[in-house]
Amino acid sequence: MPRSKLKPQKSDEAPWYADGLRFECTQCGKCCSGEPGYVFIDDAETAAMARELQMTVDEFEQKFTRRVGRQSSLVEYPDGDCIFLEPKTRHCMVYKSRPIQCRTWPFWDSTLETAADWKETCEVCPGAGTGRLYSFDEIEVRRKEKSV
Ligand code: SF4
Numbered sequence: 001m002p003r004s005k006l007k008p009q010k011s012d013e014a015p016w017y018a019d020g021l022r023f024e025c026t027q028c029g030k031c032c033s034g035e036p037g038y039v040f041i042d043d044a045e046t047a048a049m050a051r052e053l054q055m056t057v058d059e060f061e062q063k064f065t066r067r068v069g070r071q072s073s074l075v076e077y078p079d080g081d082c083i084f085l086e087p088k089t090r091h092c093m094v095y096k097s098r099p100i101q102c103r104t105w106p107f108w109d110s111t112l113e114t115a116a117d118w119k120e121t122c123e124v125c126p127g128a129g130t131g132r133l134y135s136f137d138e139i140e141v142r143r144k145e146k147s148v
């Protein structure tokens with residue numbers, strides 16, 4: 001998942017998604033699989049997942065993380081599936097402590113930069129663009145949790 005190079009928005013310009021956007025996860029697991037990408041995690045997220053799996057942080061890091069420059073990312077299977085995507089059920093094995101990047105999808109800087117970016121997101125995520133209407137404020141809380 002490449003990080004976007006965002007253009008600063010003029011403060012007096014209403015964002016294109018000011019009226020909110022729809023999203024309701026179908027649990028299809030597509031956003032946890034597919035083309036290789038990164039799920040970046042910090043120390044607090046690492047500790048939370050290690051705790052959920054009843055492992056030490058060292059064990060967790062050795063088994064489930066990799067260095068990407070100065071950052072740490074979850075490892076993947078060779079086909080691009082996240083290491084925590086349960087192969088049969090396609091559910092997340094660390095759902096309660098899943099990283100911010102996972103919790104805030106599909107409301108990321110990179111998916112919301114333009115209406116065209118959101119349209120592309122709706123094409124890869126069956127839950128984006130349908131179901132519950134998230135208000136602008138709800139979207140912004142998620143988007144601002146982490147720059148993705
Ligand atoms: S791709 Fe979208 S609908 Fe499918 S699991 Fe991910 S968030 Fe849910």
Ligand code: SF4
Nearest residue numbers: 032082084085092102
């Ligand atoms: S940690 Fe869970 S939610 Fe996040 S990419 Fe992996 S399987 Fe998906």
